[in-house]
């Protein structure tokens with residue numbers, strides 16, 4: 001029997017976390033979301049220790065930033081090496097090799113054919129903003145096409161593109177004009193009332209009608225899509241949906257932007273989710289796990305599109321910070337060396353078969369879906385009505401936390417358990433975590 005790795009020493013949250021919560025309330029606005037009520041002290045691999053000495057198994061993975069775990073040795077070495085040389089110079093003042101090396105590496109990895117170029121910025125939202133800027137400069141058009149339940153960030157342009165009103169958008173308008181929205185390919189809650197087995201991919205077929213009724217396609221610069229929706233509920237669309245989007249973009253000269261901020265860097269079983277679906281975007285934005293949790297995002301796209309912005313038209317003070325670039329190169333090495341894409345596939349198939357088996361006795365489980373290790377378990381109060389089980393989802397997460405498992409939630413109804421365990425999690429840790437989650441799901445009341 002493997003030794004259990006979860007170690008709970010106090011009530012959860014413990015006294016030190018409670019004290020920090022009070023300090024947080026006094027010093028920090030309530031706006032920044034906090035998914036878990038405990039404060040982190042340290043983390044190694046897929047184990048996290050809080051300030052009270054409780055040790056948890058991590059199924060939350062820093063909201064997708066920790067695909068390679070909390071303290072991967074080779075990434076730390078790369079950070080130390082680069083920090084010993086210089087922390088920053090600003091790429092616009094004095095350029096440096098790690099930026100170029102990372103751009104070259106991503107140009108080779110991102111699934112877009114032909115010549116590519118990469119711009120580095122600080123965050124997922126900044127990456128999406130820059131993808132839109134490049135698409136506008138290239139096409140000379142202004143419109144942006146996005147999807148219901150999409151999440152692209154919290155800056156004013158990306159918030160305009162993000163779908164959820166509460167808590168993201170309420171009170172923060174007015175939003176950008178020229179942002180148009182159509183339904184996503186969400187099979188469990190098909191916007192057209194179809195069943196996946198017999199549908200005609202109506203979700204990929206709305207555009208002609210949309211372009212007649214709502215907007216001239218020749219004004220659309222960019223279609224921005226998450227190949228697997230993150231915040232929207234870990235929604236895995238039918239591959240035909242994404243292929244239909246590609247065709248629409250080709251037909252009307254629209255730049256297709258894949259938002260892989262959450263789905264990229266090995267999570268879905270390939271380095272990038274677009275590969276999983278066999279779709280080639282024109283620009284791909286990666287972030288989150290790219291630099292192992294250091295702030296970095298990359299906008300990689302066809303050279304002609306990326307070159308459309310004039311000299312000096314793109315950039316930011318910290319974008320492509322050298323320490324973050326060095327970390328990212330080490331992360332990409334690690335993903336390749338350790339076969340983490342294959343590991344993501346293995347984790348995904350183990351967890352989804354576990355959840356499907358459990359769903360035979362736990363009626364709360366309405367749907368189980370995954371693309372590699374991007375795994376969503378949608379909970380419903382009734383399998384017929386598919387009413388989101390918001391309270392039960394919160395109860396499952398509370399149980400897990402108290403028993404030493406960190407989880408997150410997603411979905412418009414806050415009823416999807418979103419599992420983002422680091423891909424370096426051991427089999428023993430994975431099974432120990434699943435045992436806790438089983439108990440939580442079995443014990444939760446609808």
Ligand SMILES: Cc1ncc(COP(=O)(O)O)c(C=O)c1O
Nearest residue numbers: 123124125151152153230261262
């Ligand atoms: C798909 C997607 N796009 C964009 C963003 C925004 O990224 P950031 O929080 O780094 O600005 C996120 C963040 O969760 C995301 O999941």
